[in-house]
Every structure is written in C-alpha cells, then in structure tokens.
Amino acid sequence: MKAISLEEAVAMIPAGASVMVGGFMGVGTPERLLDEVVRQKKSGLSLICNDAAIPGKGVGKLFDAALVARLTATHIGLNPKAQQQMLANQIVVDLVPQGTFVERIRAGGCGLGGVLTPTGVGTLVAQGKREIEVDGKPFLLETALRAQFALVHAFLADYLGNLAYALTSRNFNPVMAMAADTVIVTAENIVPIGVIAPDHVVTPAPLVDYLITNG
Amino acid sequence: MDPQTIIARRVAKELRSGDLVNLGIGIPTLVASYVPTDLKVFFQSENGLIGTGPIPEQGLAHPTLTDAGGRPISALPGASTFDSAMSFGLIRGGHVDVTVLGGLQVDAHGHLANWMIPGKMVPGMGGAMDLVSGAKRVIVAMQHAAKGKSKIVAKCSLPLTSARPVNLVVTDLAVIGFADGRATLLETAPGVTIGEVMAATEADLLVGDHVPEMMI
Secondary structure (H helix, E strand, O other): EEOOOOHHHHHHOOOOOEEEOOOOEEEEOOHHHHHHHOOOOOOOOOEEEEOOOOOOOOOOHHHOOOOOEEEEEEEOOHHHHHHHHHHHHOEEEEEEHHHHHHHHHHHHOOOOOOOEEOOOOHHHHOOOOOEEEEEEEEEEEOOOOEEEEEEEEEEEOOOOOEOOHHHHHHOOOOHHHOEEEEEEEEEEEEEOOOOOOHHOOOOHHHOOOEEOOOO | OOOOHHHHHHHHOOOOOOOOEEEEEOOOHHHHHOOOOOOOOEEEOOOOOEEOOOOOOOOOOOOOOOOOOOEEOOOEEEEEEHHHHHHHHHOOOOOOOOEEEEEEEEEEOOOOEEEOOOOOOOOOOOHHHHHHHOOEEEEEEEOEEOEEEEOOOOOOOOOOOOOOOOOOEOOOOOOEOOOOOOOOEEEEEEOHHHHHHHHOOOOOOOOOOOOOOOOO
C-alpha cells in the first residue's frame, strides 16, 4: 500500500476507464474521490455501482457532470438525471439483480469464471444467457465482473492498509476491493497498526494499492 | 381504516417469532408498525443489517446507519451488520423466512410483476428478483386495484419478477393464496363480500366452502 494525495490518485484514472464504486444510495461511497474525479473531468467512465444514488450525492455527482458512458447497476430509480441520460441514450445501462451483481463481482475477485444463480430464470434477465441445469434445477450462468479501478470507502484504515467498515456503509466495498486491478481507498479515520484487531480486519492490507492521505 | 393499514395489519399476522423478515418499500414497510412487541422478529435491510429499528429521534441519526433507500434508521440490541454478498446469500440461500413486497400485477398462478413498466418506468429490479427467488415465503402486499383496474390479472402483461409463484397476496379487499397453483380466495376484508371481491378481480378465483373475514 502506498499513501498518496487525492490529486495523484485520481490522475491515474484515464478517461474511459472502468471503475467500481462502493456504496449503497451514497452510503459508504468515497465522496472525496468522486469530487476529485469530477474536478479532473474524467469522462466516458464505465461505472459499476449498486445504484445511481441521488443528484449531488455519491456517484450521483458523476451523472450531474455527465461523466458516465456505461453503467452496470441494480437500481437507478431514485436518480432522475441518470434516468434521463439513459432514456436519451447518453449512457448505456445494464440492470442486474442485486444478488447477481454482488456475486459477479465476488466471482471476479475470487478467480471464478462466474456463478450459477436461480435469480432471473424465466424473466427478461435470462435473455442471451446460458441456462444450466444442476440436480434438476435451472440456473443462469452469470459471468464474473472486474474493473480497472475500485474506489472504496472504509471507516478505519491502518498504516498498512488493513480496513474495517462501519454499519451499513460496508455494503459492496469489501467485495469490490478484491475485484479491480487498482484499489484506491478513502477512510474516515487513518489509525496506527494494531488499532484494528486482526479479527476485525475485513479487507486485508495486501488488497489495498493506494490510501488517500488526510487533508 | 384506510386500505394501506388494512393490508399492513393483516400481513403482520403472518409473521412468527424467530422469523427473519425482509420488507420491501411502500406498503410492506408499514408492516413493521403492526408486529406485536412480544413477537421476536428479525427485520433485514438488504444493504447489510439484521435488527433494523425505528427511525431515530431528531438529531440522533447516523450517516452510516441507513435503510435500503438511504434513509436513517436505528439498530435494535442484538443487531448485526454484514456486506452485500452475505446479505444476498441470506436472501437467495433460503435463510429469509418471509419477504413482503409490493406488486404491480399478480396473475392467476401467483406470478408477480413488480419491477418495470416498459417505456414508462425502468428503475431496475434492485433486490426484488433475488427475494422472490430465494425467500421461504413471498407475500405481496398491494392494493387490489389501481385506477379502477384489477391488479390480480389472468396473466401478467408486465415483465415478471420471477418464474417462482408467490405464496400469498394481501390486498385491501382479500387474502389470496396459491397453494394448488391457482388463485384461491382465502379471506375477505371486513365488510367486503365474496361477490365484491370477484367483481373487482380479473383473474378467476377459486372459492372454498368457508371464506372467513380477515382478522386485523
């Protein structure tokens, strides 16, 4: 893990990059990183995030600034701007059931080619996908999902990069921290090694590439 | 009593002590208010919490303690938090005893449509498809009709949420079950006749010998 500034970290992200962003309706989202992505105008992003949040909050800011070209998400109903951009064909949206979304990312981070899920069998979600029967039950083959960058927000990060999360801000963060080539983390609190007890570390330090420094 | 309250109160009667329960948005959210305090029910919020409590008092909300809509909630003693993979493992893996969801349409065989109206409303399915696929019991809590049109239809015209039929539909007029794969009228709402339910329902309903009034 390397501790770097916000400006340096976001400068590494090229326009058009695929980016996973943790958070659920903007809760547990690395707001400072997104503000900097907007400031540096990283356009044409392929965004992978549970939802589109709301205008002005979380990844909602990326839609406010029209920086998203593709979106893979489970729900965008609470962000009218994302909906408008989808209906105007300014962004391509792939809507995925939430359990499938997280399992595809988990598969991407765990070296699996994909997962078999019963969710979506017999619905629009099954279109174009392989259906595989196991012990007489139908499942959909859902392929793994990875990104060039994961932007993760933690409650605690120690000087090595071990992470712990708070309450419902954990959500997709630990899963995404395993599924990207480069993992960039902001934390509410940067603390000495040992403050997070080994049993309480959720994301082990070797998974974290960059920790954004305070200030 | 207003229609939403009738539905929420009747659905609350379906919950048992020890149940792990996931409530959808809208009318389902109201169900928690009518669960007797001596009943030990665990409510899951799919953003990563078991043991959701009421909205905190003014000034006590915490930005990282929220429901699936991002609104502040509280956590009850004994609550637990987890990531989204665990949350949907609980849902898809059959660990959730009951889910209560809103509906746009339910058909004569219990198929639910509740996530999109093509060309009009495409918000995304969120967790609904996983909940219907994986929960042990699926209860739909919705008004019987919308704009004068029955929401209990012969066949869903809207895209299905799952190929799996739901277990029970509770409306402001009736309780309808699907035990034999066919819509069956189980109860009528207070003051509503069987004839009125049949007239307000597009789908053919089987009617048993004894159709009691809802206990709410």
